[in-house]
Amino acid sequence: MTFDPTADYPLGSRRPDLIETPSGLALDDVSLEAARAGTLVAADIRATTATLRRQAEVARATGRRQLADNLDRAAELARVPDDQLLEIYTALRPGRSTAAELEDLARRLDEWEAPLTATFVREAATAYAERGLVDA
Numbered sequence: 001m002t003f004d005p006t007a008d009y010p011l012g013s014r015r016p017d018l019i020e021t022p023s024g025l026a027l028d029d030v031s032l033e034a035a036r037a038g039t040l041v042a043a044d045i046r047a048t049t050a051t052l053r054r055q056a057e058v059a060r061a062t063g064r065r066q067l068a069d070n071l072d073r074a075a076e077l078a079r080v081p082d083d084q085l086l087e088i089y090t091a092l093r094p095g096r097s098t099a100a101e102l103e104d105l106a107r108r109l110d111e112w113e114a115p116l117t118a119t120f121v122r123e124a125a126t127a128y129a130e131r132g133l134v135d136a
Contacts, residue, residue: 003054005061011054019051022078049078069116076114084108088117092124094133099125102134 021044056071
């Protein structure tokens with residue numbers, strides 16, 4: 001499947017064939033009727049890694065580099081369990097973690113194949129240390 005980030009946006013209307021749920025349902029199968037019938041579950045409402053990466057390509061193609069970077073990190077985190085995402089969010093709040101705890105979190109992100117997010121956590125740890133918001 002080829003994808004042109006400048007011609008295929010918005011994906012939902014121009015390329016719905018490129019969007020599917022985490023369980024593999026096609027976008028057309030995501031409906032209120034499907035939810036009522038029990039064929040659609042809460043997890044199917046989540047964005048997939050592939051969809052988020054395509055959205056990042058669209059942002060990059062239109063010169064929105066920061067948005068593209070955020071979407072690339074979101075694509076990595078789409079595979080991370082919800083409880084771990086909450087832990088990451090909490091740990092990144094200034095003053096909530098030590099430098100060692102943030103480095104441990106970054107290593108775990110590397111293990112989840114989330115290197116962009118791991119780098120982000122390391123950068124946050126450095127910025128927090130410079131501002132006295134994290135214990136060494």
